[in-house]
Amino acid sequence: MTSTVHTADQAHAGGGATRCADCTDGLGEPRPVEPGSWRDRLRQKPGLGIAYRVGVFVVGLLFVLLGLALTVLPGPLTIPPILVGLWVWSTEFEWARRFFVAFRRKARDTWAHAKQHPVSSAAITVGGLAAAGAVFWAVGHYDLVDRALAAVGG
Numbered sequence: 001m002t003s004t005v006h007t008a009d010q011a012h013a014g015g016g017a018t019r020c021a022d023c024t025d026g027l028g029e030p031r032p033v034e035p036g037s038w039r040d041r042l043r044q045k046p047g048l049g050i051a052y053r054v055g056v057f058v059v060g061l062l063f064v065l066l067g068l069a070l071t072v073l074p075g076p077l078t079i080p081p082i083l084v085g086l087w088v089w090s091t092e093f094e095w096a097r098r099f100f101v102a103f104r105r106k107a108r109d110t111w112a113h114a115k116q117h118p119v120s121s122a123a124i125t126v127g128g129l130a131a132a133g134a135v136f137w138a139v140g141h142y143d144l145v146d147r148a149l150a151a152v153g154g
Contacts, residue, residue, distance in 0.1 A: 031094050053092055060088035060096070073132055079107050 030053065033039040043049040063085030070078045086103055089096030114121040139145060 029094050031090075031092055031097060056088060056092040060085040063088060073129065079110065083107055 030043070033043065042052055063081045065085075067078045067080070067082030067085065070081065083100075083104065086096055086100040090100040
């Protein structure tokens with residue numbers, strides 16, 4: 001069994017799509033696997049292999065969306081779920097592995113900064129949580145959503 005390596009240059013040379021020609025699921029080129037491993041055996045069964053790749057993508061997407069949903073809260077709360085989602089994706093997708101390495105490096109730098117400045121990091125996080133709580137309270141207490149809808153004619 002021979003392995004073909006696809007690059008963006010090879011895809012552009014033919015004027016075709018930028019994803020690998022052998023990848024029919026639209027999720028990009030799969031990460032290389034050890035011949036004979038359980039993933040190799042899984043990929044040899046087309047329906048099961050595609051279902052696994054889609055499942056990995058959906059699980060990773062759920063974690064990334066959770067991280068994005070947490071961006072309304074201050075502090076580093078958004079980083080862990082996004083890292084987990086990228087890690088899940090990086091187990092199966094080469095594009096995600098490259099992105100995960102860069103994101104992980106930035107997350108480590110941010111964590112190191114927070115550890116070097118624990119008081120200011122804690123103050124910013126607690127202050128941001130208090131501000132978010134005050135905003136949620138004000139929206140509910142003063143019926144701001146209903147007032148905004150009435151103002152726009154909704």
